[in-house]
Amino acid sequence: MSRAMFGRAARSAVMSQGVDMSATLGSLAMPSPVLTASGCAASGRELDQFFDITKIGAIVTKSVMLRARSGRPTPRMCETPSGMLNSIGLQGPGIEDFIEEDLAWLTSRGARTVVSIAGESVEEYGKLAQKLRPAAGVGAIEVNISCPNVDARNQVFACDPELAANVIQTVRRQSESQTPIFAKLSPDVTDITEIARSVIRAGVDGLTVINTTLGMVIDVETMRPALAGVTGGLSGPAIRPIALRCVWQIRQAFPDIPILGVGGIRTGLDALQFILAGANAVSVGTMTFNDPSAPFRVQNELALALADRGFESVSQAISYGHRGADVFELEAEGETEPE
């Protein structure tokens, strides 16, 4: 992969099964629309043992904070029907060690990298963006806004349109103008398009849809919450329909905003659903725990699924699920060429 692919350079066709798999997220050009998901790939090193991480769209790194963080006590995880709860508490190195070690490794490895950042105040998000500004290899920044704001009674940024917009404005201001900024939205809101509207106005380049949704399990033997953190984020196929609905609603409301779809994607056909609903690219998250090569497998299955349906490129399929009745009729008459 040439360095030019990092820039906003013209997309070059990357063929698989006769389908052009190239994809973009804002100005980040990628050879594939399949990425890892934040918190489900660490910083790529472990997965590189199972598949060539430069062959997928990009590695979305685990959310990094300003300082090293130990996370929450164990148990941090609990399996649920078709999913799991986690309450890791953002364990990780601070931003400086991350840039020096993880980001440097990803860059030398030739992987495209979406850096996920998380803060506990608007100011902290700004500092994180500042630290990333001179760093090489930042393909895009994904802003994890599903954190409590210590300055505002622990209100979660992602659940308040104004707080979310403040974070995005600050990150936007502190970042290189050509670095795409994505906001990762929480489904735990009444109207996700309202939050989307607010961060779009604040200058976001795209949306990651969705983060985990809050859940809990009680251990009936101990008769206490199964997680030390009491509640945790639910992920996996269990939340796929919720994620898909959120992508659909946001695409309906905002025809042009780049969307990275994520939530329980297990197969190429799951990824196809997200693309048909309006996602420009997708992240494979929790299912990587089940199958360490899942992102690569999903990519191959998606190419096959697109080819089977007569698509020549991923971009042709984006939002195809929203097409009007007239297009539908054409297809019903045996037209195989998509719009």
Place this chain on the structure above:
Amino acid sequence: MPIQVRGEVLDVRRAGSYYVLSITASGIPESFRPGHFVTIGIGGEESGLILQRAFAIHQVQSRGVYGGTLDVVVGVHGKGSRWLSERRRHDTLEIVGPLGKPFILPKEGVPCVLVGGGYGSAPLFMLAEQLRERGCRVDVVLGASTEEKLYGVLDIKRVSSMLTITTEDGSSGTKGRVTDVLPGIMERSNSVVVYACGPMGMLEAVAAIASEYRAYSQCSVEEAMACGIGICMTCVLPVIGEDGLTRMVRSCVEGPIFRGDLVRWAEIGTIPADALGAPALDAS
């Protein structure tokens, strides 16, 4: 380096309370060392049980009609392990391994004690063989709550210099726990290394006894894992590093074998206030 393979079940047999699965897993036995583990997918491609289950590798054979095969010992605790126990010959399984850091073996033929709690004895068999090959005296202690929860008594007897059994109900061997008999064995054998695998409480007690006798201990921990390969951050426990600093380390990639004197056993399930990145330090 770990690999992902689709294995075929060759045999499932009962052993006391447990099930032993023999599975083809070409490529894994070749790089296996005692203490390594594998993860096994549950329920097939459409399964609602999405997390792989981790098992210590019990035995491997790198040659033979089926190519590389490995054995794991399964104790039925829930839906996942029950599903595994119900597998039959020719069923396929998704396997990832070998995973984790193996036991460290002494270079010379020094006396060692191996302690297994319940089916925690599983990874000790090949360890015992390799220690014997190096000329080590290998005393083995197996303990469980009751006789049928002991695993592999007859087989491990073959590779041990001396075998001691304990059961809490006295149904086999000495009535009591492994830690009741361990000090006596340490004294008699002058062992310099203690290897242990079993429940956390047992490991904590064994590590303390090893320290008392100035022996080096190698404990294989059992923490709940989602991935087994180092990406999910769920299986962490507080371990003191070479620099004296405590970190919340992943038992899947930095373990599952830890030096017993470096694990902060009493604080498992907490974040010690002096751990790297602990909330208490953040506030200061």
